[in-house]
Amino acid sequence: MSERDEVPRLDLLRFLERVQERDLARTRAWIEAEERRLAEIAARRPPPPPPDYVVQNGIGRGPALVHQGFCEPQGARVGAIPEDEARRLLDSDAGLACQLCRPDTALGLL
Incomplete structure (x- = not known):
């Protein structure tokens, strides 16, 4: 070539x-x-079942509210917690209970 x-x-x-x-x-x-x-x-x-309890954390100051899992609060500061942790949080401060889903009633704390 x-x-x-x-x-x-x-x-x-x-x-x-x-x-x-x-x-x-x-x-x-x-x-x-x-x-x-x-x-x-x-x-x-199918979607996974909701957790039994969730904690909604405040901005830089620890837990703000405890909810039952079906309550589904929105936001990035929400996480699933076991029943004993929810009970411990509500025992230490009853004001942490969500007023809509009443996790304290479900746990028998009232």
Whole structure:
């Protein structure tokens, strides 16, 4: 092959780039399909049962309220706690009981 018959190196690199872009697009399509499949599986699963009790923490000062799990207070400072922890918190301060779901009544503290 003479120098005139050779494909310029830049053309070869552009060809390689197109092939790799096509492969990348195909891989991204596979990823999207797998994400959709996993989302469909997750949507078919029943949600986990709510915890028995949750604590809603105040801003920098410890627990603010104790709730029964079905009360579902919103916010980032909410966490599940076991029954004995809820009982301990309410024994130490009865004012921590949520006035809507009344965890103190459910625990037999009233």
